[in-house]
Amino acid sequence: MTKKKAVVLLSGGVDSATTLFMAKEKGYECLPLIFDYGQRHKRELESAKKISDSAGCRHKVLKIELPWKGSALLNKKKKLPNNRSFKEIKKGIPSTYVPARNTIFLSFALSYAEAIGAYKIFIGANAVDFSGYPDCRPAFLKAFENVIRDGTRRGMEGKRIAIEAPLILKTKSQIIEEGERLKVPYEYTWSCYAGESSPCGNCDSCIIRKKGFEGAGIKDPLVE
Amino acid sequence: MTKKKAVVLLSGGVDSATTLFMAKEKGYECLPLIFDYGQRHKRELESAKKISDSAGCRHKVLKIELPWKGSALLNKKKKLPNNRSFKEIKKGIPSTYVPARNTIFLSFALSYAEAIGAYKIFIGANAVDFSGYPDCRPAFLKAFENVIRDGTRRGMEGKRIAIEAPLILKTKSQIIEEGERLKVPYEYTWSCYAGESSPCGNCDSCIIRKKGFEGAGIKDPLVE
Numbered sequence: 001m002t003k004k005k006a007v008v009l010l011s012g013g014v015d016s017a018t019t020l021f022m023a024k025e026k027g028y029e030c031l032p033l034i035f036d037y038g039q040r041h042k043r044e045l046e047s048a049k050k051i052s053d054s055a056g057c058r059h060k061v062l063k064i065e066l067p068w069k070g071s072a073l074l075n076k077k078k079k080l081p082n083n084r085s086f087k088e089i090k091k092g093i094p095s096t097y098v099p100a101r102n103t104i105f106l107s108f109a110l111s112y113a114e115a116i117g118a119y120k121i122f123i124g125a126n127a128v129d130f131s132g133y134p135d136c137r138p139a140f141l142k143a144f145e146n147v148i149r150d151g152t153r154r155g156m157e158g159k160r161i162a163i164e165a166p167l168i169l170k171t172k173s174q175i176i177e178e179g180e181r182l183k184v185p186y187e188y189t190w191s192c193y194a195g196e197s198s199p200c201g202n203c204d205s206c207i208i209r210k211k212g213f214e215g216a217g218i219k220d221p222l223v224e
Numbered sequence: 225m226t227k228k229k230a231v232v233l234l235s236g237g238v239d240s241a242t243t244l245f246m247a248k249e250k251g252y253e254c255l256p257l258i259f260d261y262g263q264r265h266k267r268e269l270e271s272a273k274k275i276s277d278s279a280g281c282r283h284k285v286l287k288i289e290l291p292w293k294g295s296a297l298l299n300k301k302k303k304l305p306n307n308r309s310f311k312e313i314k315k316g317i318p319s320t321y322v323p324a325r326n327t328i329f330l331s332f333a334l335s336y337a338e339a340i341g342a343y344k345i346f347i348g349a350n351a352v353d354f355s356g357y358p359d360c361r362p363a364f365l366k367a368f369e370n371v372i373r374d375g376t377r378r379g380m381e382g383k384r385i386a387i388e389a390p391l392i393l394k395t396k397s398q399i400i401e402e403g404e405r406l407k408v409p410y411e412y413t414w415s416c417y418a419g420e421s422s423p424c425g426n427c428d429s430c431i432i433r434k435k436g437f438e439g440a441g442i443k444d445p446l447v448e
Binding site: 097099108143147150 | 284293327332
């Protein structure tokens with residue numbers, strides 16, 4: 001029997017890696033989409049490719065331009081948030097916010113899904129232990145599903161392309177526990193915004209990751 | 225006084241050119257976004273740039289990849305619809321449909337608008353004399369506005385970025401009459417899907433254009 005296809009957004013971080021392995025466990029033929037969008041560093045791109053390979057998937061890397069650089073993630077001259085408490089991180093939208101990033105990623109995933117006849121798009125969005133990005137919340141994903149319904153041939157025919165966000169309401173520790181069970185190769189993942197040879201430990205992303213591994217009682221393979 | 229900024233999606237065709245000049249008349253500083261997305265031919269790209277220049281605007285050209293080629297517009301091996309009656313054209317979604325094209329274009333426009341502080345996105349979508357594309361209909365644009373509300377920093381702050389589609393319910397003739405009044409340089413526009421040195425006259429796009437100019441009683445500057 002041919003497996004049903006699913007497009008999976010893959011960034012190289014803990015969440016999307018775990019999502020990929022969850023989608024695989026559900027029996028989908030997973031087709032990861034990886035974006036080269038001018039990130040500060042290329043480490044997460046390399047991570048994403050390794051994770052896709054280790055899951056035995058055929059990925060596509062899409063290069064996209066965002067020449068308006070409205071984010072510290074795209075602009076090395078802007079300062080990254082540093083040494084903030086978890087409470088501070090959860091307070092507002094940080095300088096690493098990239099306007100409409102998930103909208104752009106989901107749009108390409110949608111185009112791909114419709115072109116190849118996939119009925120699912122998996123995204124590792126999380127609205128619990130996250131950086132306050134608006135486009136990681138359930139309301140946003142629901143709104144995007146209505147765009148799919150009203151803006152595609154498939155939708156006009158009364159069929160669906162559904163967005164699945166299996167991590168949306170999990171804590172980082174729960175995500176990592178689930179990933180351990182699925183043998184997600186966390187040694188290949190990359191979370192740090194800085195992109196040096198080892199994680200900085202101080203950026204928001206490192207702090208959220210650390211909390212997750214500690215809460216799950218699991219050793220982060222990237223930390224000595 | 226500084227003018228309010230508006231991002232304008234510009235394809236090089238009659239509709240988006242007219243939309244640009246309408247937005248200009250409304251007093252916006254218009255910032256056209258042009259997409260190089262692997263169209264069969266580059267003529268419409270050149271047209272878009274000329275139109276932007278003649279409106280005195282600073283445009284950006286974004287190159288995007290859609291490596292799944294699910295459309296006759298992206299794949300020269302696929303046959304274009306040819307010599308169809310206007311009634312046939314309006315019946316269904318043709319092979320020139322590019323999955324999620326306007327969703328992708330609007331996503332980039334949204335990112336750009338939020339990054340530069342623009343409160344409007346203009347799109348030349350039309351749901352009357354059109355090719356049956358689902359992502360040209362009012363319901364789709366409405367759904368995308370909800371994505372903006374729920375998926376951006378601006379939306380979380382209770383502010384809006386609105387989509388304006390001033391042609392959505394106009395006939396092609398009404399659009400061209402409006403454009404004549406605004407002195408839109410239709411001699412620079414390009415509609416033909418084939419992209420030879422002169423319009424083929426037989427593709428859906430040429431047929432819709434012809435009906436528009438004839439109905440408006442205006443001579444198409446591209447036709448000898």
